[in-house]
Amino acid sequence: MRVSAYPTRFPALCPGIVAAVAITVCDALLGENAGLLPLYAVCPALTACCAAAWRVIACGGVAITLCAAVAYLDDLLFTRRGVVALCSVALVTFASAFAAHARVQHERRAAQQRRISEFVQGVILAPVPGDTRPAAIAASYLSATEDARIGGDFYEVVPVRGGVRVIIGDVQGKGLGAVRTASVTLSAFRLSAHDAADLDGVAFSISCALHRRGVEEQFVTAILAELDDAGRLTVLNFGHPPPLIVRAGGGLELVHPPSPAMPFGLAWLDPEPPGPTRVDLTEGDRLLLYTDGLAEARDAEDAFYPLVQRADLLRGAALDDCLVRLRTDVHDHTAAGVDDDSALLLLEYREPETDECREPETDEYREPEADEYRELETAPEHRPLPVQEGDHGHASPAHSCAVCSVRDCPLTAGRPGART
Secondary structure (H helix, E strand, O other): OOOOOOOOOHHHHHHHHHHHHHHHHHHHHHOHHHOOHHHHHHHHHHHOOOOOHHHHHHHHHHHHHHHHHHHHHOOOOOOHHHHHHHHHHHHHHHHHHHHHHHHHHHHHHHHHHHHHHHHHHHHHOOOOOOEEOOEEEEEEEEOOOOOOOOOOEEEEEEEEOOEEEEEEEEEOOOOHHHHHHHHHHHHHHHHHOOOOOOHHHHHHHHHHHHHHHOOOOOOEEEEEEEEEOOOEEEEEEEOOOOOEEEOOOOOEEEOOOOOOOOOEOOOOOOOOOOOOEEEEOOOOOEEEEEOHHHHOOEOOOOOEOOOHHHHHHHOOOOHHHHHHHHHHHHHHHOOOOOOOOEEEEEEEEOOOOOHHHOOOOOOOOOOOOHHHHHHHHOOHHHOOOOOOOOOOOOOOOOOOHHHOOOOOOHHHOOOOOOOO
16 A cells, blocks of 8 residues: 655645745735745745645746736836746756655655554564463554664563563664574574463573574573462563563562672573562452663653653553553653663463362363373373473473584583583
8 A cells, every 4th residue: 555755635736836926925015125036946845844745836837927927017028137036946846856756755665664663563563462361461562763663672471371471681782683582582482481481481491492593792681580379470571671560459569689680681691590489369450561661751851751650551451551651651751752662561460260160171172180180291202301400490402502502601501411
């Protein structure tokens, strides 16, 4: 579908036509000694700001006609003043038409880039499930660059058995390199979130993916979180701003990590994984995950956005409405507008339905008996891979790391089966 670079047809002519009529009236009132003939050159220049090239030429034709008519009435048509005025209007008309053509081409390219950016964003940042037990979820993404709707900030939500796993992160730097690193990180999360035994396994898969793709120039700060049906929240913090818990009863809590940890991509500085933080949520508690585009938004006095003091914006309304209110408040807080990408995830814990609320079973499906469950779990195809000592719940290094192409990987130092 073709996108027009200008919104309407005839209204785009109005600035130049209005200026031409105003100059004509002023000349009639002030007389021939006012010397207003050269001002007709302003008419096509004004039209060039909001119309296509052919409309600029049309407006210039009207301006030349009125200029010649006024010069004729003032007996200046064949004088030096009249000739110079007509030539000036003609030259400005052609120059303005060229500028309008260049502007329209630029706007069309920008519109095409926005469409491509929106498509790429839809691939990288897929829509999150709005209501997946045990949480209702809303997401928001804002790019600091208007023509590029994507950047290095990202998020993802993956429902798993008994809960949901979430990631939100920020890639150091901007541009296509940051988008590529974000894509690698999200792909690794989406592949491992369903299969890893815990968040440590998910984190290890992401680290391996980044090392295999060779993104040493960039690092990724991120939060990995898991919320189960019982309301137990587990958080791994990789150098990222702490999540904010808004309690249904009115309390607030920042989920700080027990010890600082390196962002993804900097394992060579400290390969020790972060310690988990565990918090219990109750019905209606909300969890805000965000990137530093929100935490580091500054006002005219260079003060950071007071997120904790504005936490009441996240209460009461629907999740999407709360994020809109928060975005509006951040925009009002900043002096020169948002200068960094920003991603937001808002989760509300909802207790699962009780057995009494479930629909009765039909003949189409029968819940397996306990003995049948035991047989399924002990079947060879469902048995987990053996975990060697010191492997921290990850797949056997002899099966995974021994065939990896990364040499001297800091993630596998001292792991059994690692290639030397």
